[in-house]
Every structure is written in C-alpha cells, then in structure tokens.
Amino acid sequence: MKSKTVCLSALLCVVFCLLPVLALGESDDSEFVSPTRPPNAPEYSTSEPEALKDSQIVASSYLLMERETGEILMSRDEEVVRFPASTTKIMTALVALQFCDDLDAVLTVSESAVTFADEKAERVPFKAGEQITLRTALYGLLVKSGNDAANVIAEYVAGDVPSFVNLMNQTAAAIGCTSTNFVNPHGLHDDLHYTTAHDLARIMNVALENETFREIIGTYSYTLPSDEMYPERTIYNTNKHINPDDNYYYRYSVGGKTGFTSMAGYCLVEAAEKDGVEMIAVILYSGVYSRWPDTSRLFEYGFSKYKSVTPEQIFEQNPITLQLSAFDTNDEGELNEDGTRSKGRVTLRIEAVDKTRKVRITGLEADVDAIAADYESYTNTTWLVEARAPIEAGEIVGVLTFYPSDEEPAKYNLIATRSVAARENAPPTLEEIQRQVEEDDSLFPPFSLDWALPPVVGLAAIVFILFKSRRLFKHQKHKKAKVPQPKKRYFA
Numbered sequence: 001m002k003s004k005t006v007c008l009s010a011l012l013c014v015v016f017c018l019l020p021v022l023a024l025g026e027s028d029d030s031e032f033v034s035p036t037r038p039p040n041a042p043e044y045s046t047s048e049p050e051a052l053k054d055s056q057i058v059a060s061s062y063l064l065m066e067r068e069t070g071e072i073l074m075s076r077d078e079e080v081v082r083f084p085a086s087t088t089k090i091m092t093a094l095v096a097l098q099f100c101d102d103l104d105a106v107l108t109v110s111e112s113a114v115t116f117a118d119e120k121a122e123r124v125p126f127k128a129g130e131q132i133t134l135r136t137a138l139y140g141l142l143v144k145s146g147n148d149a150a151n152v153i154a155e156y157v158a159g160d161v162p163s164f165v166n167l168m169n170q171t172a173a174a175i176g177c178t179s180t181n182f183v184n185p186h187g188l189h190d191d192l193h194y195t196t197a198h199d200l201a202r203i204m205n206v207a208l209e210n211e212t213f214r215e216i217i218g219t220y221s222y223t224l225p226s227d228e229m230y231p232e233r234t235i236y237n238t239n240k241h242i243n244p245d246d247n248y249y250y251r252y253s254v255g256g257k258t259g260f261t262s263m264a265g266y267c268l269v270e271a272a273e274k275d276g277v278e279m280i281a282v283i284l285y286s287g288v289y290s291r292w293p294d295t296s297r298l299f300e301y302g303f304s305k306y307k308s309v310t311p312e313q314i315f316e317q318n319p320i321t322l323q324l325s326a327f328d329t330n331d332e333g334e335l336n337e338d339g340t341r342s343k344g345r346v347t348l349r350i351e352a353v354d355k356t357r358k359v360r361i362t363g364l365e366a367d368v369d370a371i372a373a374d375y376e377s378y379t380n381t382t383w384l385v386e387a388r389a390p391i392e393a394g395e396i397v398g399v400l401t402f403y404p405s406d407e408e409p410a411k412y413n414l415i416a417t418r419s420v421a422a423r424e425n426a427p428p429t430l431e432e433i434q435r436q437v438e439e440d441d442s443l444f445p446p447f448s449l450d451w452a453l454p455p456v457v458g459l460a461a462i463v464f465i466l467f468k469s470r471r472l473f474k475h476q477k478h479k480k481a482k483v484p485q486p487k488k489r490y491f492a
Helices: 002-024 085-099 134-142 147-158 161-174 197-207 211-217 291-305 311-317 365-373 430-439 449-480
Strands: 061-066 072-076 106-108 131-133 221-224 233-236 253-261 265-274 277-286 306-309 320-323 345-352 361-364 379-383 396-402 410-416
Touching: 061 197, 061 291, 072 197, 072 291, 085 134, 085 147, 085 161, 085 197, 085 211, 085 253, 085 265, 106 147, 131 134, 134 147, 134 211, 134 221, 147 161, 197 265, 197 277, 211 253, 265 291, 277 291, 277 306, 291 306, 306 311, 306 365, 311 345, 311 365, 345 396, 361 365
Parallel strands: none
Antiparallel strands: 061 072, 061 277, 106 131, 221 233, 253 265, 265 277, 306 361, 320 345, 345 410, 379 396, 396 410
C-alpha cells in the first residue's frame, strides 16, 4: 500500500512538472501558464526608474531599443526564437502600406478570408461578399486585431495569402531580420511561424516611418462605416496603454500591437515618445497583466537614460550674439544677467534653411550634454554682413553650418532679433572705404599712359639729377681733403 502511495505521488509530481509543457501545445486560454517574477526580485520604485533591474521584468524575452540610434538599452533573450501571435500584424500592415497607396481602394471580402479552423479566432467581423476600403481593413487589423482583416488585406495586395506571405518574408529579410519566418498574415499559431524580440523591434522601427501606421496604432476607438450587411459600429483598441480611462494608461505611448496564443503567451510591441526621444519595447511570452507594467517600466528606464535635443534647442541655451560698431548712442541695448545693458549687441536666432529636414542629437544624457557644451566644435559660421550698425530685426546676417556625427551637414540662417540704428557721422571702416572705392570709379580713374607718363618721366629726371649731384659733391670734397705726409725717421 505504501509503495502504491509513493508511486502515485511520483506520478503526480511528473504530471505537475509537465503541465506547463503540455499547456503550450493547447489553444485553450485557460491552460496558458503565465511566467512570474522571481520571488527575490526587489520592489520596483516609480521614483527611481533608472534603477530598473532585469528581475523586475516578467517577460521571457524582452527588448528596449532607442529608435534613432538603434541602441539596445535593456534586453533578455532578444535573439531567442519565439512565436509572435498577433504582433505579426505589424508586418502585415507594413507590407500593405508599402504596396498600396490608395487607402480608399475597395476590397471585397471572400469566403476564405473569414473562415478559420479555430472558431475562437478574433474577428472584426467582416462577412463574405462585404465591400470595405483598405483603410477600414487596416483599422480592423491594428485596432480590433481582426484575423479576417489580415486575410482580406493579404488577398487584395498579392492575390492570395501564400503570395502575400512571400512578400512578408522578403520584406523581413530586406530590413535585416535574421531569425524570422512568417506562415500567415495574422499570427495564429504555426510551428514554422516565428521571430525574435530583436527582429520585431526592427519591423516596428520601419513601420513607424509610415504616418498612416502611426495614426492607426495610436487610435483607441474607430467607428466602422455602415453598409448593406452591418450598421455603423465602433471597435476599440486592445492596447490598454492608449486608453485614458484604463489603469494601465501610459501617456507617452505612441501605440503598438498586442498578441496572444497559448504558445506565444501575452505579447506586446509598442513605441513611446518623450521630449524628442522615441523608444521601442518588445515583450514576448509575458503574463496577461504583467506586459503592461513591464513595458511602461522599460520606457521610463529608457527616458531616464537618454536625451534628445535639436540644434535650435542647443543654441537657445547657448545664444549666438553679434556686437555691432557705430551704433546709435541712444540704443537701449540688451539686458544682461546682472541687470546692466550691452549697447549695440544683437542676439541671433537660428532657422533651418531646409525646413523639411529634422535634425536631432540623440544619445546618453551625458554625451548629448557634452555636445551642447562644446557646440562650437561642431559648427562653422559664414557672416553675410559687417558687424556694424544699422541692422534690421529679421535680417539674415549669416549662415551657420552644423556638422552632426555620421550625417550630412545642416545649414541654419542666423537672424537678428532686434533692430539697431547707426550713429550719425560715424567714421567709416576700412571695409567701407574699400567698398566705396570699388563702387565709385571717380575716386580713382582707370590707369592711362596719357596722364601717367609725364609725371613718371619728370620724377625719373629729378631722381637722376639728384643722383648725379650727389656724386659730384662727393668728388669735390675728396679733392679738397688734406693728404697726410709720412713722418721722417732718423737712425743712428
């Protein structure tokens, strides 16, 4: 009896040990085994986001990446292959937006697009025969996470799902994904459908370049237009971070994409932006609730470490001034920190020559501050005017060239912020005299032998006469000089 009890206990232990593994093969949500934080993990403090520890993140794989530099600030198993679930739809949207420009194009929903083996598969829903726009399909894809929307888009873009999947894999390879393979456009489980946290960050980074994509993922609710099959209806985003009424609301969130299958766990790929710094966080195989604090903690950690400024902000903190001469003595001057005024001084503002180009200096806070403090090493200034009154407010007085690392130089106009009048009867500068001579030919007529030869000949004659007279004078003086006589010497 005792031996039977021991055997039974051993069998139960084996079963309980295998439960997590067995659960992974099931599609039933209730059998998903959520990961947890280690029991010895320190408590997270919202007042010290920079102190975030790896043990305070639940996800089996995660990554935090600064978008502009591509630097990974924190990660765990970011190159381990995992199942992406519905975060796959980021790539689906990316391919659709790359190959289709007309968001108002009409798509017809096929029977195959709305048919799934798993009846629990998330749907918008759309009905076979229904006609929708590509825009509506994209909102259904990224807001409601509709698997039917993914199929409809795939069939419209490439003709059929397999051809669209080929485009997905080609695009993934083109943007540098090294461990990604897609089998479908929606992310329902397939053993050959996989990626990594790092690859998902790469995909998200490229997708964020599209303004339509950014707009959709940041939309909490969207009203689908009515048609013959459905009345007007509203869908809501599965991302809790963009719901202002949710406890997990995160104000810096740009938006993202959620995902879940029992094999993939709870997933989230999201972007956030604060003070010009944009971060991408990837959470794979996390818990149903832990993915939200995991992601916001990662973002706060990144924002505590990284800084981003524009050249405009640098020169606002380190203003460029121009000290004018010959200014009106009644000039009120510019106010100094000590309360005194500097007459004739003009502070300049900068304005980008190419207004379509956005230049930022992004990096670790210490590195950015060092560049700002030593900005003169990264600039060159060409002045267009003399440092002399008068000058008008709004006048372009020079061009500043900024040389950001690993980028093309950026040019900025230097513009006067105030007017300064000139002093009456101020003596001209050498530059003004030179310019006046160049502009007025009457001051110095052009060279001509007709008027230049006589004075030159006359001057040469005078020099010759003086030379000859000097030689004659020396000769006469030499003749009159007394020649000394040798003394007589007597020898005994």
